Amino acid sequence: MTTQLKMKASQFLTELQTKGLRLTSLDQEHVSRRGGAGPSDHQAITVDGTTLMVPIYTQTAWASPFTLSNEEMSDEGIHNADDTAQNKPFSQLLSNSIPLADVTFAKDPEFYKLSTADGIPYSHIATLHSTDVLATTVLQTCIRYESRRKACQFCSIGQSLRAGRTIAHKTPEQLAEVAKAAVELDGIKHIVMTTGTPAGADRGAKVMCESAKGIKAVVDVPIQGQCEPPKDPIWYQRMKDAGIDSLGMHLEVITPELRKTITPGKSEVSLDEYFQAFEDAVAVFGRGQVSTYILAGLGDTEETIIDTCRKLVAMGVYPFVVPFVPISGTPLEDRPAPTASFMEAVLRPLAQELVNLHMTSDKVKAGCARCGACSSLSRFEKEAADVTV
Incomplete structure (x- = not known):
């Protein structure tokens, strides 16, 4: 540097x-x-x-x-x-x-130049994240987002759909076609699949299974699936059998009162349900292959985030702590991002904990934690590892 x-x-x-x-x-x-x-x-x-x-x-x-x-x-x-x-x-x-x-x-990926037979640009189906990660939102609609009363206050899932930059539902065939091209033309190393939450009790797990099966039928790359905790834990094994290598179930906000305010719809799935889901998922995917996003800067204190992260790591869940980013057009667009000192106070001890328990981001098979570009956490891990050695 x-x-x-x-x-x-x-x-x-x-x-x-x-x-x-x-x-x-x-x-x-x-x-x-x-x-x-x-x-x-x-x-x-x-x-x-x-x-x-x-x-x-x-x-x-x-x-x-x-x-x-x-x-x-x-x-x-x-x-x-x-x-x-x-x-x-x-x-x-x-x-x-x-x-x-x-x-x-990062340069424009080669697969962005292509379109499906029915004229849909590949970039409307999946996008390049970082330099070697393919990402897609399989369902660009969400039961939470569609209700102003229940929508996550930071979410902008509907913006790109309204702007005509994506499509509402990416089929397994479309995802497989784009994934194959991205791997062959741009050297994509892993795939992130997220989704808006549908109305069913599976909360997105079903569409994760269908999509993963389609992709793994044509290209062998690690896949992370992301959804809310399904009501029936049988879906964890179904997702793994379908080709999902790692799983993300995102808390985003921790303090119960803040969850009701900032993520009112998601807060209907209690913290107890989330932690039971983490335990069930780790039993299927293994330690370090289940992760959760935590958005720092939305009101959770340093102590709350650190204490929760330690509990998660002990369970085998990777807490991917990222700085909140105020997105234009959302109710929180005017909320300031967290300070660098706040982030460092959280990330430095978390990184040391991850290093101590041998659960660092480089061991995650696929997904946001593996990519690491939305947080400087992986850099803190490297520095902690150097000190530990």
Whole structure:
């Protein structure tokens, strides 16, 4: 890293991810995600060998001290020849006009150039996350989102559908076609499948099974499925048998009162039900292959997050703690992102706990924790591992 900041890489990357990146009109050619499910309003950048999803369309990012140089660096500034093939040319990251580090942007994937026989662009079926992860929201509708009273206050799953950038239901055949192309043309290493919650008691597990079977019939890559805890635990074995390698069931918010306010529909599934679901799922998928998202910065205290994470890790669940990102068009669009110091206070002890129990992100077979780009947690893990050794 060429950064002039006197801080560890984990601290620097956390600062960047919480404050965002202020792009100019000259920078808009790069790959980014606006609206929809998953890491929205972000830009994937690689700095010091770590790829991060960095907010760019948020109000926080518009006031960020981090910007890019107006001119891309020449090939002389590229230290790894492989980067020229996989990424666009280097730019310099600046903070208050002071050069900090060289950064690269993921190039447009080749599979984005293709469409199905009936004319649906592949990018409407699945998208590139980070540099080697294929992601899709199988059902772009959700019983929670459709009710203003029950919708998660941070969610924007319907935005990309309304904008015509995706389709409501991706069939197993469509997913298989796109996955095969992404693996062959772009070297995709694993797949993330999430879904809006349907009305059935399976809460999305059924569509995970159908989709995984379709993909695994044509290409052998690890898949993470993401859904709410199904009412019947038999679905965990069904998902594993269908080809799901790791499972995500996302708490997002921990404190019961906050859950009722921020995730009113999901809060109807109690914390006790979630923790029973985690126990049942770990028994099927194994330690470290079940994960949950926790959005830091929505009101849960440092102590609450750390204590809950320790409980989760002890159960064999990987707590993927990410900074909350206020997404335009949602009820929480004006809520500030958490500070870097808040994130560090949570991530540093969590990383040490994960290292101590040998349950780090590199051991997860597929999914968000394996990718790691939405949090600097994996970088804290590496630093904790170096100290432990």
